[in-house]
Amino acid sequence: MTNAQKWVAAFLVLFLLLFALEKLTEKKQPLVSFPDMEGYDISGEEVDVATIMDHKRCTGCHGSDFKGTPKGPSIIGVQKYWSKDELVNYLKNPMSYGKGNRFEDYKKKYKSFMPSFDQTDTKTLGRIAEYVLQLK
Numbered sequence: 765m766t767n768a769q770k771w772v773a774a775f776l777v778l779f780l781l782l783f784a785l786e787k788l789t790e791k792k793q794p795l796v797s798f799p800d801m802e803g804y805d806i807s808g809e810e811v812d813v814a815t816i817m818d819h820k821r822c823t824g825c826h827g828s829d830f831k832g833t834p835k836g837p838s839i840i841g842v843q844k845y846w847s848k849d850e851l852v853n854y855l856k857n858p859m860s861y862g863k864g865n866r867f868e869d870y871k872k873k874y875k876s877f878m879p880s881f882d883q884t885d886t887k888t889l890g891r892i893a894e895y896v897l898q899l900k
């Protein structure tokens with residue numbers, strides 16, 4: 765083999781290796797990805813809702829017991845404020861609920877704000893809402 769042939773062979777092997785590697789990793793699409801504000805985006809029937817809320821950082825701001833942290837209020841007992849549908853709408857667009865009532869106080873008290881979860885599918889938001897509404 766001439767030197768040029770060796771180089772061509774080396775590149776071919778490298779190409780095939782990379783191709784194989786790509787195919788291998790393609791199959792192992794991770795369940796967890798983090799495309800946006802929503803933090804790790806996992807959803808799907810098979811994932812339990814508490815885990816989803818952990819990955820979406822609800823617990824990071826509202827506490828692992830949902831009793832609140834310096835970053836967010838307690839969300840226990842909020843069933844007196846929300847129906848399921850309203851809460852799903854709130855999760856999609858919390859900014860539109862900022863006027864009057866307790867939200868004014870939240871703004872003063874917490875430096876962080878409630879992120880919108882409009883990239884999350886409505887079904888998953890429904891499961892999250894149901895979970896929140898049964899917290900006591």
Ligand code: HEC
Binds near residue numbers: 820835838839879881
């Ligand atoms: C970055 C911190 C942060 C994250 C993450 C977060 N929240 Fe919040 N949340 C807040 C803050 C702060 C408020 C108070 C309202 C405001 O300031 O926008 C709030 C308000 C709320 C309320 C309204 C409480 C009431 O009095 O009615 C609910 C319900 C809620 N969050 C649920 C969730 C859920 C469910 C998730 C995850 C899907 C989540 N939050 C993620 C910070 C956060």
